[in-house]
Amino acid sequence: MTSVDNQPLTYPFNSPDNLELDDRYAELRNRTGMPRVSLPYGESAWLATRYDDVRAVLGDRRFSRAEAAAHDEPRLREGRQNSGILSMDPPDHTRLRVLVSKAFTMRRVEALRPKVCELSESMVRAMVAGGAPADLVDAMALPLPVQVICELLGVPVEDRPLFRRWSDNALSTSSLTAEQFSASREELRDYMRSLVDLKRREPSDDLMTALIEARDVDDKLSEIELIDLCNSILIAGHETTATQIPNFVLYLVGDGASWQRLHNDPDLVPAAVEELMRVVPLGIGGGFPRYALEDVQVGGTLVRQGDAVVVSIASANRDPERFDNPEVFEPSRDTSGHMGFGHGAHHCLGAQLARMELQEALRSLTGIVPTLQVRDVEWKTEMIVRGPKKLMVGW
Amino acid sequence: MTWKIEISDACIGSGMCAAIEPDEFELESGYARTKSGSVEPRDSFLDAADSCPVSAITVTDAQTGKEIGPR
Numbered sequence: 158m159t160s161v162d163n164q165p166l167t168y169p170f171n172s173p174d175n176l177e178l179d180d181r182y183a184e185l186r187n188r189t190g191m192p193r194v195s196l197p198y199g200e201s202a203w204l205a206t207r208y209d210d211v212r213a214v215l216g217d218r219r220f221s222r223a224e225a226a227a228h229d230e231p232r233l234r235e236g237r238q239n240s241g242i243l244s245m246d247p248p249d250h251t252r253l254r255v256l257v258s259k260a261f262t263m264r265r266v267e268a269l270r271p272k273v274c275e276l277s278e279s280m281v282r283a284m285v286a287g288g289a290p291a292d293l294v295d296a297m298a299l300p301l302p303v304q305v306i307c308e309l310l311g312v313p314v315e316d317r318p319l320f321r322r323w324s325d326n327a328l329s330t331s332s333l334t335a336e337q338f339s340a341s342r343e344e345l346r347d348y349m350r351s352l353v354d355l356k357r358r359e360p361s362d363d364l365m366t367a368l369i370e371a372r373d374v375d376d377k378l379s380e381i382e383l384i385d386l387c388n389s390i391l392i393a394g395h396e397t398t399a400t401q402i403p404n405f406v407l408y409l410v411g412d413g414a415s416w417q418r419l420h421n422d423p424d425l426v427p428a429a430v431e432e433l434m435r436v437v438p439l440g441i442g443g444g445f446p447r448y449a450l451e452d453v454q455v456g457g458t459l460v461r462q463g464d465a466v467v468v469s470i471a472s473a474n475r476d477p478e479r480f481d482n483p484e485v486f487e488p489s490r491d492t493s494g495h496m497g498f499g500h501g502a503h504h505c506l507g508a509q510l511a512r513m514e515l516q517e518a519l520r521s522l523t524g525i526v527p528t529l530q531v532r533d534v535e536w537k538t539e540m541i542v543r544g545p546k547k548l549m550v551g552w
Numbered sequence: 553m554t555w556k557i558e559i560s561d562a563c564i565g566s567g568m569c570a571a572i573e574p575d576e577f578e579l580e581s582g583y584a585r586t587k588s589g590s591v592e593p594r595d596s597f598l599d600a601a602d603s604c605p606v607s608a609i610t611v612t613d614a615q616t617g618k619e620i621g622p623r
Contacts, residue, residue, distance in 0.1 A: 216567040218574060248596070251572050255602045262607050262622070263562075494565055494582045498605075502571030508605045 165201040168194035168467070169233070169442035173330075173543050174536035176404060178438045182206050182472035190457040194467060196443050197330075199231040202465035203458060208496075210456035211473035214447055214466050215501040221246050222503065224448035231446050231465055233330040233541060236338025241385045243445055247502055253378060253386055256371050257506060260309060260364045266509040269305065273514055277301055277521040285525065289551035290532045297522075298402035298548070299395070302514055306394035309510075310387060311356060311363030319348065324392045330441070330539045349384045349391075364390065390507075397439065398511050400537075400544035402518045405433045407545065409523075410531050412486050419523040426523070429488040430515045434497030436486050438471030444541050445503070470496045528552045554614040555593050557586045562608040569600040569609060576600075590614060598623055 170179035185192055185206045194204040205211045214220050223246040226239045238244065242253050259265070280297035287296070300317075307314040323345035326333060333341065353369060360366045365387055371377040378386070409415045409429075419425055446465045453460050460466060474495055475483040481490070498505035505511065522529065535547040557576060559569075563584050569577035573596045576587050591597060601609040601621035611621035 212567075216570060216579065218571060247572050248599075251596070251599045251603065255599050258603045258605075259623075261605070264607070498566070501567040504566040504568050504605060506605070508566075 165193040165195035166204070168196050168204065171438075171441060171543075173441050173538050173540065176408065176438060176543060178471055178475060182469060182475070186472065186476055186478075191455065191460075191466075194231075194443075196231040196467070197233055198235055199229045200465060202231045202446055202467045203455070203460055205455065205466055205468040206472040206476075207456055208473040208476035208479035211468040211470060211496065212500055213455055214468050215496070215499065215503070217453065217501075218247065219450050219453050220447035220466060221450050222445065222447060223249070224450060225446060225465070228448060228463070228465065231443065231467060233441070233443055234333065234338065236333060236335040238327075240381070241389050242506075243389070243503060250502055253382060254502075254506065256368060256377060257364070257386065257390065260367070261507050261510055263509050266513050269309075269510075270513055270517065273301070273305060274517045274521070276304065277514075277517045278525065281521045281525045285552065290549045291551075293406060293522075293548040293550050294399070294403050294545055295547070297518065298406075299399045301402070301518060302395040302398035305510070305514060306391060309364055310390055310394065311361060311365035312352060312387075312391055316348075320345065320391060323348070324396055325540070327388075327392055328396060328540050328542060330541055345388055346381075346384050349387050353384065353387070393505075394507055394510070397542060398514050400542045401433075401437065401439060401511075401515060403545040403548040404437050404439065404543075405430075405515065405519060406522065406529070406548065406550070407531060407534065408433060408437055408486070410529060415486060416523060416529060417527065419519065420527040423520055423524060425488050426516050426520045427512075428492070430512060430519060431492040431495065431497075432486055432488045432490060433515075435474045435480070435492050435495035436484075437497075438474075439497075439542050439544070440470060441541055441543055442469050442471065443467050470499065526550075526552045553593055555591050555597060555620065556612045556614045557589050557591060557597060558610050558612070559584050559586060560608045560610070562606045564606055564608075566605050568603050568605060572596055572600045572603060584608070597621065 170181050191203040193201050195201045205214050284291045284296035304314050326341035356365050372383045446467045449460045449462050449464050451462050477483050498508040530551050532551050533549040534545045537546045565582045569584050577584050597611050598621040601611050612619050
């Protein structure tokens with residue numbers, strides 16, 4: 158083992174137009190200590206690549222998200238995302254999270270499953286009926302999670318073309334200047350404000366109405382927190398799932414007989430979704446750095462108070478110290494403890510919803526289209542999540 | 553009044569509870585466990601029960617056995 162030299166490595170390692178994981182991660186996992194990395198903007202940071210180190214950073218309150226606002230946070234784009242639930246620490250973070258978590262419990266999610274199953278099957282059938290080739294993103298991967306989150310939150314599904322643009326902008330890396338980034342965020346806020354005003358006059362049975370009540374009746378959150386929370390739920394509630402569906406398809410079709418295996422044995426689907434969450438490296442890396450509130454030892458490195466740490470979940474999920482033959486997709490393996498939904502205070506709020514949607518999407522696709530082939534992929538190129546913008550398929 | 557805190561087998565070790573209430577919850581071999589299981593009432597225990605992504609935490613009144621959380 159060699160020690161890590163001081164020159165910061167240029168990060169992220171991977172380009173956005175594929176689902177590869179750079180070989181340097183495996184190399185760095187084997188070195189003592191953590192390397193320094195330099196992102197396109199902001200100060201340099203430590204990079205955690207080992208499973209234990211990533212878990213330690215994400216699960217430790219001495220590593221703060223809120224503190225990033227006081228620093229020149231390492232980031233992929235010029236504009237800064239310094240508001241919203243992902244920029245908060247407990248107990249402030251907990252106050253908001255509790256308000257939303259009830260809508261995403263396993264019980265609530267399971268109640269939605271029959272409807273999501275029906276929706277997913279009808280979208281896949283319509284895609285097949287329309288003839289090959291078809292864009293799987295446009296036919297189901299995007300409209301399915303959009304419809305689910307819109308109904309749950311209380312956003313008109315017809316507004317999809319509107320908020321898609323703001324959502325793309327919120328997750329983009331390099332296409333926008335800082336001014337354009339904040340202008341887009343303000344447009345999205347104005348849109349959400351108008352919906353909130355409407356719901357105030359005409360309450361209905363959805364999450365937005367429940368959050369408005371929490372604000373107006375119980376004073377649990379401020380108006381801007383309410384607006385930003387709704388925006389986060391809308392964006393995070395569809396973008397990641399919409400990206401993982403085509404990623405999973407791409408991965409399975411490219412992985413020998415895996416697609417056929419799921420077609421033959423649909424009971425494998427839930428385990429396959431967990432294994433895909435582990436093995437598919439969704440994030441480009443470098444998002445949401447944590448700041449040390451005091452000196453903390455991590456993976457052989459003394460992280461000083463005020464230092465930033467970036468974690469690679471994709472690398473942690475392929476750490477051979479934690480998962481045997483980590484590069485291999487094997488739905489029968491024990492995937493418990495994978496960090497595909499993150500870890501600690503910011504563990505994905507919608508994990509149960511995402512799981513259910515991914516399961517139903519995969520079940521209907523492998524069930525209805527056993528001979529699915531990938532014809533062409535057009536990648537998202539400037540986003541913090543990697544995945545196809547278009548996935549042309551045939552059968 | 554005392555509350556009883558229990559964690560079921562549904563636990564996936566998300567670390568949410570330990571992040572919210574580190575005085576009572578900790579991760580052991582990847583899963584959550586309580587440090588005492590019997591606590592003085594405090595809102596943060598209910599917050600932890602509410603926030604658990606798999607609803608694995610229950611809070612009950614130790615005297616009456618009545619379930620208090622998740623809310």
